[in-house]
Amino acid sequence: MPEDHDWEAYKVPPTRTPVADRTTSAPNPLTFVQTFFTYVIDAPVTFVREWIEQQQAKNKTYYYHQKFRRVPDLSECLEGDYLCFFEAECQWRRDRMVDQEIVEIVRERLGACKQREGPNQFQNCAKEVELLKQVTKAYQDRYGDLGYHGNARTCLMKQKHRMMEERKAAQ
Secondary structure, eight states, X not given: OOSSOOTTTSOOOOOSSXXXXXXOSSOOHHHHHHHHIIIIIIHHHHHHXXXXXXXXXXXXXXXXXXXXXXXXXXXXXXXXXXXXXXXXXXXXXXXXXXXXXXHXXXXXXXXXXXXXXXXXXXXXXXXXXXXXXXXXXXXHHHHTTOOTTOOHHHHHXXXXXXXXXXXXXXX
């Protein structure tokens, strides 16, 4: 290829961006509004937001591992101590949710074992089946027949009646 190009033969196409042709000497009001917004509204808000993020980065709080202290059982509350009753009820609900999740995890493990073992599931998953039986029996003994509106008081009464029946059966 020759060193000296024939620029007339190979012309460069014109740019598609139009040239800004200013007809007035007055400033554009849009640039004034944008500058005003940037310095008066956006900059302080951005500064405050960054400051808040820095403070939160110093004091990280992980809510997904929240640990509650154990409170006294409903049987340990004094008569008329409504705050203790409320805390015991909340503790009972948390315990019930934990027990439900335990049953669900064991059930999922059994399902995964059955899926993995296929036709040999009866002999290879016997340990998981036995664990699921124990967990569901314990859950049923504690929370069974309480229904959706069960609470700590009815659960305590159910356990009391079960203990009395076991005592009578032992005699």
